[in-house]
Amino acid sequence: MEMNKVITISREFGAGGHTIGTRVAQELGIPFYDKDIMRATARESGFDIELIEKEQEDESKLDQFWKSIAAYSGGSGNYHDTQKAIHDLQKAIILEFAQKGPCVILGRCADVTLRQAGIECLNVFVYADDVHRAVRVGEMIGSTNATQIQKLMSKKDASRHNYYNHFTGQRWGDSHNYDLSLDSGVLGYDLCVELIKKAACEAE
Amino acid sequence: MEMNKVITISREFGAGGHTIGTRVAQELGIPFYDKDIMRATARESGFDIELIEKEQEDESKLDQFWKSIAAYSGGSGNYHDTQKAIHDLQKAIILEFAQKGPCVILGRCADVTLRQAGIECLNVFVYADDVHRAVRVGEMIGSTNATQIQKLMSKKDASRHNYYNHFTGQRWGDSHNYDLSLDSGVLGYDLCVELIKKAACEAE
Numbered sequence A, B: 001m002e003m004n005k006v007i008t009i010s011r012e013f014g015a016g017g018h019t020i021g022t023r024v025a026q027e028l029g030i031p032f033y034d035k036d037i038m039r040a041t042a043r044e045s046g047f048d049i050e051l052i053e054k055e056q057e058d059e060s061k062l063d064q065f066w067k068s069i070a071a072y073s074g075g076s077g078n079y080h081d082t083q084k085a086i087h088d089l090q091k092a093i094i095l096e097f098a099q100k101g102p103c104v105i106l107g108r109c110a111d112v113t114l115r116q117a118g119i120e121c122l123n124v125f126v127y128a129d130d131v132h133r134a135v136r137v138g139e140m141i142g143s144t145n146a147t148q149i150q151k152l153m154s155k156k157d158a159s160r161h162n163y164y165n166h167f168t169g170q171r172w173g174d175s176h177n178y179d180l181s182l183d184s185g186v187l188g189y190d191l192c193v194e195l196i197k198k199a200a201c202e203a204e
Helices: A017-028 A035-044 A049-055 A059-072 A082-100 A110-116 A130-141 A146-168 A189-202 B017-028 B035-044 B049-055 B059-072 B082-100 B110-116 B130-141 B146-168 B189-202
Strands: A006-011 A103-106 A121-127 A180-183 B006-011 B103-106 B121-127 B180-183
Touching: A006 A017, A006 A110, A006 A189, A017 A103, A017 A189, A035 A082, A082 A103, A082 A110, A103 A110, A110 A121, A121 A189, A130 A146, A180 A189, A189 B189, B006 B017, B006 B110, B006 B189, B017 B103, B017 B189, B035 B082, B082 B103, B082 B110, B103 B110, B110 B121, B121 B189, B130 B146, B180 B189
Parallel strands: A006 A103, A006 A121, A121 A180, B006 B103, B006 B121, B121 B180
Antiparallel strands: A180 B180
């Protein structure tokens, strides 16, 4: 299959979005970018997002960071919100990835960033019911402790919902934000991979 | 392709759900049921929904209808809400259709009715942006009057949203209510038909 699009995948925790996204990229022979690759890219550019996230309580350490982010973003303003600054940096990195050519980008509101920039992309949302997600999360963390799994799911869900709603002004999980939304619990991972590839290669 | 599922299609006005659903049914060689067929079936059973909808202001004419609906639904209660009674009749008809075998059922909250009844089905939502829908609605009603098109879209959207939210308690357009949600404006009708067929035939 041939295609010239950027594919963004937003996903619920435990719905297999990472696995599905990796396979789509592999099978189409295009790069796959997730949070880890985004952090590594930021680090290469002189920013260590993970470190900054941990150290954000120490204002003195952040001064230099704000200035460098402001310069990177081409602005001259002062940033007083760590999350906003990191989000802006992620936007810049997402646009860099997308401009290199077809790829799969996971999470980080890439769908909205690319749409706002007028870059052609296929925006996919992958979700699943709680039972499928709980089983998957249990496998991921090697636990059968239901309370632990439930707490982790709630925490991650809330975090992703809040992040998306805050930075996009749109409602998380509303199908209108995406071109294609898939229940990986009902459809299965293999079929999700096939449907995304078909949609990406054949969309008008 | 072979498959043994009922496919339900919920759709926004002007998003082409009727066309897409008809084609899926034709290409899979299974029956297609829409509102008109549902009304005809109700009429064969002694109920004229369209007539009832028109005459609902005349309470005396409705008395017999309530009684017959209550009998049809196996209940003995009194119905004071026309829409609720019609909805219950539609539910009964939807279950009849689904029990006959694989088919495509359009609208009328068929997704929720079948899920509640434990009947295996693929639930699809078809939507599109306002521009694609406006062009389609203009074609449907043979008009280029933007105000007329906009008013009709708003009216139909509100009606479907309210109907779905009222009778299902779920949020219209939330991808979690469906197994597959498709933006027919981005993907095009042909691809929507192909994706639905593939999902219906290959889902686990």
